[in-house]
Amino acid sequence: MTSTGPRVVDFPLRRPGEAFPPPHYQDYRGERGLVVCHLPNGNRVWLVTRHEDVRAVLTDRRISSNPDHPGFPNISQTMGVPRQEQIPGWFVGLDSPEHDRFRKALIPEFTVRRVRELRPAVEQTVDRCIDGLLAAGTEADLVADFALPVPSLVISALLGVPPADRDFFESRTRTLVAIRSSTDQQRDTASRELLRYINRLVAIKQKWPGDDLISRLLATGAIDPREMSGVLMLLLIAGHETTANNIALGVVTLLAHPEWIGDPRVVEETLRFHSVADLVSLRVAVEDVEIAGQQVRAGEGIVALVAAANHDERAFACPHAFDPARTERHHVAFGYGVHQCLGQNLVRVEMEIAYRRLFERIPGLRLAVPAEELPYKYDGVLCGLHALPVRW
């Protein structure tokens, strides 16, 4: 490293149990906004930390999402889920225009209006989970018993998984997303069983279409039945642990700031403040491109750190304060550009209803362990909690 060159930092950037967002993000933003790290495989990867630059990277056509490009920063395993070559339809790894066919076919399922129609069903699901909590006693693990089941139940209903299969479907899904409590081999098996099940479900919906996402998607003719497994696995994974982490972290934050309980603006601020998907926006330059005044060469990997962007003091006043009343709304917790989270409006509704009903129905909710003993997790991709012991 020369005195004029970019700073080279260690990878991984943070470790389990460390404060989040990492305090050194502030230094990175302050210096040049762009730092370099070397992955264990020796690849050089650029970390983009300023809000303005993250948005620019995620909308630049010279920058690709395709993991098949050499130099793509494969810092995150896809949690046992196979990649493009084994699973067609995994369209987050495609660029425009190939990507757009999938996105356009799915958009009608996640419009603001469509998600509004789903509200009663989400509320029913949340209430049923709270019924379960209350019936079981006066303490619970809110991650296992609430934050994970809510999105899991919502997704299986959305996809049209028949009620008789939901236990199977949810147990496999949970094995897949529960990083600590399941082994690699268990996740592998769960992933294969889920893929097989999804393929069978698609075949059934082809023969006997119903009023569900799979049937409607097949009816558009835009997605080949063979690509459906990738599309559906993606919806399953993308909408699951991220939502669960937001629900759990939001509850912890509300317990620390009870003055905000009942305020719907908590949803947007929780998304920004925790930025659970900090390491999800991975890219590779396919042409030489200038970012934050630095020359990034074709073939070099880029990580757009959304938590760093969402705590950028250039974009947010007092970014480290949890302030649902803040007026800046341009966080990039869902990413930016053509890959911005498709299910974001559903996530918002799930979070809003989960917080509201939980504190309405269990007003005496409190942590069962000191806040500093909460098992925060950082699995290399997402931030969240392994468990959230509460009592009431």
Added chain:
Amino acid sequence: MRITVDTGRCVGAGQCVLNAPAVFDQDHDGVVEVHDPAAAAADPEAVALAATLCPSAAITVHRD
């Protein structure tokens, strides 16, 4: 104030409908449409926010 939308760029995130529901809507395909251009004048801030938040820069606000 005049608003134009590029339906080809729209990725259906719905940020415009969420933040300026009086002005923007999503059609059957989930693609942006301006359903009441006159409403924009009543809440120029919401329209500006919708344009800023749009992840695909599909909304342009012309101040003419």
